[in-house]
Amino acid sequence: DESEVRAQVVKLAVARAKESPNHSNSPLIVSIGDTSKDVEAALAYPIPVIGVATGIYSIDTLRQSGASLAISSFEKEGVSVFNWLQRQLVPDNGEPPRPYGRGF
Numbered sequence: 001d002e003s004e005v006r007a008q009v010v011k012l013a014v015a016r017a018k019e020s021p022n023h024s025n026s027p028l029i030v031s032i033g034d035t036s037k038d039v040e041a042a043l044a045y046p047i048p049v050i051g052v053a054t055g056i057y058s059i060d061t062l063r064q065s066g067a068s069l070a071i072s073s074f075e076k077e078g079v080s081v082f083n084w085l086q087r088q089l090v091p092d093n094g095e096p097p098r099p100y101g102r103g104f
Contacts, residue, residue: 006041014045028089036065048088050081 010031017029031042031049035057042049043066051062051070062070069084071077 006037007044010041010045010047014047028085030068030085030088034062036061039065039067050084 013031014029029047031038031045031047032052033039033042033049034052034054039049039051039062048068049066051057051059051065051067052074053059053062053070053072057065059070059072069081071081074081
């Protein structure tokens with residue numbers, strides 16, 4: 001960890017992603033975490049966050065924490081995640097995609 005405060009880790013990761021030469025080709029930045037604190041850290045920045053219920057936190061708990069999407073695992077729900085990401089990049093209303101996804 002480069003920072004003990006999770007929100008600072010998210011902020012640093014977003015800054016590095018924006019500096020990436022590939023950022024203009026893929027403008028959506030998403031955080032992935034498995035705890036309520038991970039979700040809260042991403043929302044403090046704010047960016048969309050996928051909560052993955054792989055530990056002691058349930059899907060419901062991650063949703064209640066504010067996860068944009070909550071799943072049990074990527075293995076089981078990879079298609080759902082892919083479809084969600086597509087909707088973030090290509091809004092239904094014909095507007096251009098927002099850099100942090102719809103609603104952020």
